[in-house]
Amino acid sequence: MPPSHVLVLNSGSSSLKYQLLDMTRGETAADPNPDPDAAPERKATGIVEHIGEPTGPADNTEALETVADELAARGAGLDSPDLAAIAHRVVHGGTRFTRPTLITDEVVAEIENLIPLAPLHNPANLTGVRVARRLRPDLPQVAVFDTAFHSTMPQSAARYAIDRTVADEYGIRRYGFHGTSHAYVSRRTARLLGKDPSEVNVIVLHLGNGASASAVRGGVCVDTSMGLTPLEGLVMGTRSGDLDPAVIFHLTRVAGLSPDEVDILLNKRSGLLGLCGDNDMREIGRRIAEGDEAAHLAFDVYTHRLRKYVGAYCAVLGRVDAVAFTAGVGENSAAVRGAALDGLEPLGIEIDAVRNAVRGSAERLVSTDTSRVAVAVVPTDEEREIAQQAYSLVRP
Numbered sequence: 001m002p003p004s005h006v007l008v009l010n011s012g013s014s015s016l017k018y019q020l021l022d023m024t025r026g027e028t029a030a031d032p033n034p035d036p037d038a039a040p041e042r043k044a045t046g047i048v049e050h051i052g053e054p055t056g057p058a059d060n061t062e063a064l065e066t067v068a069d070e071l072a073a074r075g076a077g078l079d080s081p082d083l084a085a086i087a088h089r090v091v092h093g094g095t096r097f098t099r100p101t102l103i104t105d106e107v108v109a110e111i112e113n114l115i116p117l118a119p120l121h122n123p124a125n126l127t128g129v130r131v132a133r134r135l136r137p138d139l140p141q142v143a144v145f146d147t148a149f150h151s152t153m154p155q156s157a158a159r160y161a162i163d164r165t166v167a168d169e170y171g172i173r174r175y176g177f178h179g180t181s182h183a184y185v186s187r188r189t190a191r192l193l194g195k196d197p198s199e200v201n202v203i204v205l206h207l208g209n210g211a212s213a214s215a216v217r218g219g220v221c222v223d224t225s226m227g228l229t230p231l232e233g234l235v236m237g238t239r240s241g242d243l244d245p246a247v248i249f250h251l252t253r254v255a256g257l258s259p260d261e262v263d264i265l266l267n268k269r270s271g272l273l274g275l276c277g278d279n280d281m282r283e284i285g286r287r288i289a290e291g292d293e294a295a296h297l298a299f300d301v302y303t304h305r306l307r308k309y310v311g312a313y314c315a316v317l318g319r320v321d322a323v324a325f326t327a328g329v330g331e332n333s334a335a336v337r338g339a340a341l342d343g344l345e346p347l348g349i350e351i352d353a354v355r356n357a358v359r360g361s362a363e364r365l366v367s368t369d370t371s372r373v374a375v376a377v378v379p380t381d382e383e384r385e386i387a388q389q390a391y392s393l394v395r396p
């Protein structure tokens, strides 16, 4: 048996998620090409949180040592002969990386060059890459990029309307992020409707701590809400999303903030946190129930922005078959789903209040039977998508 396990490392700014997957599941001698969505077997999964905080590991290197220890304790250490590859989520791939890529010194250098475009994410991703390469120099290490799925966006969606020469010289364009999630969820949504992904148009709403929307036509991304960096678009846990760029001139000229201070304000102290002091939708729900004014406003700004993007992507796609909610907020908050789609009946979108209120972790439809557009809740699995993409590159 050739090695068939893939270890996926999803290093974030403050957490490190991992999954160990056996990719042989569903694959037999009789049927070497099973349903591409047949689930690989999950051997281990975990998350190391609070990196860099007093309660957690000091840095990503220490976090990865914790992961190595946890895996070893389960008899699936990093020295396992079953490992076929280590796959890394890399957030920014620029224009160069649009496919899963075998990591070499040169690829590492290129990812390093992209740090200014994803300062919260790429350095953490790189630490994972460096430590894993040191521990298993013999193994293929594969980078799977958040930006890759969005590389199919037409110029009309990817270009900012600024001086073309300046834009091209500095790589200023819209890249989009959470691509593995948008790819996976749009595909699963098609399957949930009993259709091939090439036949359906889907609006995917990935609502985690970072949040983004995408318009996917026949399995191909045609627009997404994040841009040059993961700051544009929806209101997020701590990020502002869309605003008039002149806010930044105003903050620097009138409020006297430095560019770095503005960066921190917009990325880390804005969004839900900036509006009400909490970035967790569960806590905001509790506060709204107690009549808290600021929490209510934060919820309204968040869901208003969402509704606006759903309407915009209906216009971009023309025909919409489904709206799919995913990630922490999208999978769990019936209130957000309900408010985001409230009043969109004229667009053929009818959410069913009873179905929407049912909690669960299964892929499910929450629209009415008469809704022209299906509304789906589809739990994302970025690690599984990353493993599948990486394995397709290294499989024997």
Ligand SMILES: Nc1ncnc2c1ncn2[C@@H]1O[C@H](COP(=O)(O)OP(=O)(O)O)[C@@H](O)[C@H]1O
Binding pocket: 207, 208, 209, 210, 237, 279, 280, 281, 282, 327, 328, 329, 332, 333
């Ligand atoms: N039961 C829930 N109800 C409402 N929101 C939830 C629930 N569980 C998680 N969330 C939200 O999901 C967010 C985290 O989403 P997640 O997709 O795990 O984010 P990330 O991967 O970006 O860290 C939390 O900040 C919280 O707001």
Ligand SMILES: CC(=O)OP(=O)(O)O
Binding pocket: 012, 091, 121, 146, 177, 178, 208, 209, 210, 211, 230
């Ligand atoms: C790109 C991005 O925003 O990622 P995350 O949601 O993991 O912060």
Ligand SMILES: [Mg+2]
Binding pocket: 208, 209, 210
């Ligand atoms: Mg996430």
